[in-house]
Amino acid sequence: MNSSADTSKIPVKNIYYMLAYAWDHPHESRMIDVYGEDEKDIINLLSKILILKVRSLIKRGFYREYTPVREESGVIRGKVLFKESFEKFSYKKGKMHIKHEEFTDDILHNQLIKATLLRLSMYEHLEKEYYEDLKRMLMYFRSISRIELKPKFFNQVTLHRNNQHYRFILNICQFISENVLLHEGSGESAFNDFSRDxxxxxxxxxxxxxxxxxxxxxxxxxxxxxxxxxxxxxxxxxxxxxxxxxxxxxxxxxxxxxxxxxxxxxxxxxxxxxxxxxxxxxxxxxxxxxxxxxxxxxxxxxxxxxxxxxxxxxxxxxxxxxxxxxxxxxxxxxxxxxxxxxxxxxxxxxxxxxx
Known part of the structure; x- marks a missing residue:
């Protein structure tokens, strides 16, 4: 592998097809009709595809996992943390510190998707119709925590048989996290033109x-x-x-x-x-x-x-x-x-x- 080709002549839709194969999701290139599309850049094209995929995800329902929760509560469930309870005098308030697991959709998979949608909504060259779609879509993520969009977080996501449908969506999110750069303090983001790298x-x-x-x-x-x-x-x-x-x-x-x-x-x-x-x-x-x-x-x-x-x-x-x-x-x-x-x-x- 060596590099120094002029990529300006490669259509945006062909870059998308290459990405679909490189991510080992060639079927996605056939499921989504991008023939005839004339997007201004790969980010707008991927935004369109991400909107379609997340819309389908919302209809299906977010993937949930059991996550550990530590809290002070008057209802005893899970494991009682006696040391913390006595150190903080929780028993005087009729409460105890406890540790238990909660079945929730507020997990890294969904947090990364929300962070990506927020990043895209600040992209200064995003098509208006996609911006409006993102705003409506974010309403379904109100219970999902907001995190900073960092490429390293994608390596922490665990994918298996029950959540394989997240893989392609997260591939798109990771690409966007690496190529849509946030301008400090401006509230806007710009595309680091992938095709010129x-x-x-x-x-x-x-x-x-x-x-x-x-x-x-x-x-x-x-x-x-x-x-x-x-x-x-x-x-x-x-x-x-x-x-x-x-x-x-x-x-x-x-x-x-x-x-x-x-x-x-x-x-x-x-x-x-x-x-x-x-x-x-x-x-x-x-x-x-x-x-x-x-x-x-x-x-x-x-x-x-x-x-x-x-x-x-x-x-x-x-x-x-x-x-x-x-x-x-x-x-x-x-x-x-x-x-x-x-x-x-x-x-x-x-x-x-x-x-």
Whole structure:
């Protein structure tokens, strides 16, 4: 994974589809019709989707959990805290300090959603209709405590079978928490343009491609893989780790895919365009170490770039390894992007080395 592509040509709706795959919720890209939408930015599009999802959540009912409560009460329930009760002379008031559990919807899951809706309501470029929807929706969160929206809180949320329907909503909330920044003291927030952050877009591109193939080929076990250098020496800990972006097996053929997020996939050298040598060396190192690990079985190597200024698809046989250097146009219709990614793995293409 590398970064420096111009992302200005990628439609907002295509960024959303990539996010849906990267979050491992590709079905959400099909359930919500965003074709024909022309939102001003990804935050407005995600606001629309979040409103639809939270509206459905309200109809279903908020998820509740038992949470510990400590209080001074005249009604004895749960565990009596004698030490606190005597230290604070609660017994003189006919009360005791107690500890018990309360079944409540005022939990972190719902608090984060409320905090996100509040943050969006302060976004200065939010469409008016979404602002009005948020105001009405917040009325259902009156019993939910208000917390500060911090990305670290999302790591504290526990998701399981009974609350899996919160996962996609919280993915959207986390994205918003990381990209809609509150102006101190102004009561307004602005969008930190995610699409112009090349490192974030490079990670998104890698995770999108990985989860796309994982969904299209469930048996492939598409994943990042650590390869061994096979080095012998006293200071092997100084060697860098060798991680593939994507390793997978489809129809008994292993593929190693390295995603590169560059404005120009090809490099201009002495008046002509050539493949970037560093990328080719890196892919060859993956293939050679994988061959040694698998006792001679050879993977197909793919360098995959987003198309910006040129499209290309090259096939080579290099040192006995089949390598492909390809681009995918992220500005195309989404169905064309899907067909392109599927076609890259076609066996007919793999046999057509000379084209």
């Amino acid at each position: 090349h490192m974030k877009m490079a990670r998104l591109f890698e995770n999108f491609v990985k989860n796309f193939y994982r969904r299209e080929h469930p048996e492939s076990n598409a994943r990042s893989e650590t390869l061994d250098w096979g080095a012998i020496g006293e200071k092997n800990e100084y060697l860098p780790l060798m991680h593939t972006d994507i390793s997978m097996i489809v129809e008994n053929q292993k593929y190693i895919i390295d995603t590169k997020f560059y404005q120009h996939g090809l490099l201009e050298f002495k008046g002509k365009e050539i493949i970037r040598s560093g990328h080719l060396y890196q892919l060859y190192a993956y293939l050679e170490n994988d061959r040694r690990k698998r006792n001679g079985d050879k993977a197909v190597g793919i360098l995959l770039y987003p198309r910006v200024y040129q499209s290309f698809h090259f096939n080579y046989e290099i040192q006995g390894f089949h390598m492909k250097i390809c681009s995918v146009d992220l500005a195309e219709n989404w169905r064309d992007i899907e067909r392109r990614l599927k076609g890259i793995l076609s066996k007919a293409d793999a046999l057509n080395i000379n084209n």
